[in-house]
Amino acid sequence: MFDGWKIIVGLIIFITLATVPFWYDAAAGKGTDAPDIRIETKDVPGRDQCVMPAEYMRSDHMELLNEWRDQVVRGNQRVHVTADGRKYSRSLTNTCLDCHSNKDTFCDRCHDYMSVKPYCWECHLEPEVMK
Amino acid sequence: MGLDRRNFIKIAGLSTLGLAGKPAVDAIARIRLPEEAPLTAKRWAMVIDLRKCRENPDCNEACIHACHKVHNVPDFKNPKDEIKWIWEERFEHAFHDQSQEYADESHRELPALVLCNHCDDPPCVRVCPTEATWKRDEDGVVMMDWHRCIGCRYCLAACPYGARSFNWRDPRPFIEEIEPDFPTRMRGVVEKCTFCEERLARGEMPACVEACDAGALTFGDLEDPESRVRELLRTHFTIRRKPGLGTQPSVYYII
Numbered sequence: 001m002f003d004g005w006k007i008i009v010g011l012i013i014f015i016t017l018a019t020v021p022f023w024y025d026a027a028a029g030k031g032t033d034a035p036d037i038r039i040e041t042k043d044v045p046g047r048d049q050c051v052m053p054a055e056y057m058r059s060d061h062m063e064l065l066n067e068w069r070d071q072v073v074r075g076n077q078r079v080h081v082t083a084d085g086r087k088y089s090r091s092l093t094n095t096c097l098d099c100h101s102n103k104d105t106f107c108d109r110c111h112d113y114m115s116v117k118p119y120c121w122e123c124h125l126e127p128e129v130m131k
Numbered sequence: 132m133g134l135d136r137r138n139f140i141k142i143a144g145l146s147t148l149g150l151a152g153k154p155a156v157d158a159i160a161r162i163r164l165p166e167e168a169p170l171t172a173k174r175w176a177m178v179i180d181l182r183k184c185r186e187n188p189d190c191n192e193a194c195i196h197a198c199h200k201v202h203n204v205p206d207f208k209n210p211k212d213e214i215k216w217i218w219e220e221r222f223e224h225a226f227h228d229q230s231q232e233y234a235d236e237s238h239r240e241l242p243a244l245v246l247c248n249h250c251d252d253p254p255c256v257r258v259c260p261t262e263a264t265w266k267r268d269e270d271g272v273v274m275m276d277w278h279r280c281i282g283c284r285y286c287l288a289a290c291p292y293g294a295r296s297f298n299w300r301d302p303r304p305f306i307e308e309i310e311p312d313f314p315t316r317m318r319g320v321v322e323k324c325t326f327c328e329e330r331l332a333r334g335e336m337p338a339c340v341e342a343c344d345a346g347a348l349t350f351g352d353l354e355d356p357e358s359r360v361r362e363l364l365r366t367h368f369t370i371r372r373k374p375g376l377g378t379q380p381s382v383y384y385i386i
Contacts, residue, residue, distance in 0.1 A: 069278060073274075073276050073278065074265075074274075074276060076267070076269070076328075076332065078332055093311075094312070119317070122317040123277065123314040123315050123316055123317050124314045125309065125311050125314065125315070
């Protein structure tokens with residue numbers, strides 16, 4: 001290999017530079033830690049369960065919200081009935097955030113960590129605004 | 132205004148629950164189910180009695196304000212950016228094809244309340260490329276889905292009544308007092324009157340109708356021969372805006 005050492009040194013420099021973000025975070029001791037999510041919700045009488053099992057909500061809450069949106073706006077179907085017969089208004093701000101009023105820790109922290117930017121709040125009102 | 136039957140039962144029920152303690156009341160108040168007693172119709176329509184509007188000249192402002200307040204309609208203080216769901220128009224402008232130049236000035240300048248006509252054949256629906264606006268099959272309301280609007284403004288061009296407004300700027304800082312039960316809009320979407328479909332779903336009359344103390348606005352089912360709107364249409368001479376276009380507006384005017 002002609003100029004083999006130049007190529008190898010070049011490769012080492014390139015790989016080091018390309019992986020700088022990982023080294024940097026590892027050195028600073030942050031970045032890969034899971035976000036500190038506070039799921040505790042305030043005590044709401046008559047509401048000790050979510051509209052769906054927690055497992056489902058954890059993975060598919062965005063799907064449920066999309067379904068609710070379409071059912072309410074386009075289908076005029078405004079009531080969600082759970083498997084065990086409880087009834088809820090299909091409303092992000094009036095139903096979800098009624099219990100999960102800690103939006104900054106319950107929603108935003110995880111969304112920030114995952115770098116997802118739901119645009120619900122450009123129109124729908126956050127609890128702080130509603131107060 | 133007296134207590135109607137519905138409100139009386141509501142209050143009576145809540146008072147009884149009050150005896151069982153505050154938590155129970157809180158729980159009931161929180162579980163706001165919208166579909167317990169919605170107002171439904173086969174074809175919603177409105178009759179506006181301009182004679183009553185003329186007798187109560189300050190009244191229009193109240194009904195416009197009532198609508199714009201509950202729907203978080205911004206006020207940009209600038210006619211170029213104006214957002215309006217219901218507004219006042221001079222008679223000769225609102226009904227330019229049914230006005231004539233020799234009419235008395237007071238008649239030509241009579242302020243007429245105008246809003247989305249919720250047409251039978253809405254041109255705005257025909258041009259919308261994303262179906263963000265559509266006519267609801269069950270009651271004829273011309274709906275808006277602000278999630279789906281891409282802001283192309285074809286509907287603004289198509290609507291012959293100027294009933295649609297576009298959010299050129301972020302509206303939220305320009306809302307006087309935010310109504311928490313209704314969303315605001317974002318920059319780049321079109322908005323208009325929806326016949327208060329969210330209030331109908333809760334069993335309430337449209338905000339403008341409720342705010343009108345003069346009884347100039349009547350809202351009801353066009354398909355029900357016994358309804359109040361049908362009675363008014365039967366017993367009065369009424370006109371609609373730009374009838375020649377064939378859009379068949381659902382807003383009628385008694386003059």
